[in-house]
Amino acid sequence: MYEPNVIGDWHEYDEHAGLRVRVHRLEAAEPPRGRDDAAAGLTYFSVRVTVENRGTRHYGIHLEDGQIDVRVGPDGEGAFIDWRNSQFIEGFDVHPLRRATAVLYAAAPESALTHVDVQVQLRVDEEWTDRRLWAGGTGVLEAPAAAAAGGAGPGSLAHQLSAYLKDRTEPGGA
Structure with missing residues (x-):
């Protein structure tokens, strides 16, 4: 079993030379296109997922809805994901020494935001990578x-x- 990453840490993929990913900038943030009615009474936050290529060849990257899961609180309940406001990476070629970033907007009860787990399963050149977990909290409280x-x-x-x-x-x- 693998150890989870701390939010902000880079994870390097052994099967894709030079490719690495990190979940970072977990912070309280309002969505750019307004709140979703389904998130009434919840606190919005955002998280970024950056894919970086430090290798010598380009990789086709997919990081779309369903490939990022956000759980909050000590019991790991699912956060509300605001798909309309989120920005994903859909079929982008990440060339050497370049990055691509997805921005996810989610909402949850404010009291649960001290424990946030983000699981990412990247698709690289039509192959699925193993799921990886980042753990942290927003510090809102x-x-x-x-x-x-x-x-x-x-x-x-x-x-x-x-x-x-x-x-x-x-x-x-x-």
């Missing part, structure tokens, strides 16, 4: 003092990751 300190308050994801890594690197750590 963090106190202003924690945000001013770089979001590193005691309950933040950054603090939890720092504590985990510190424990792993200390002598006698796991």
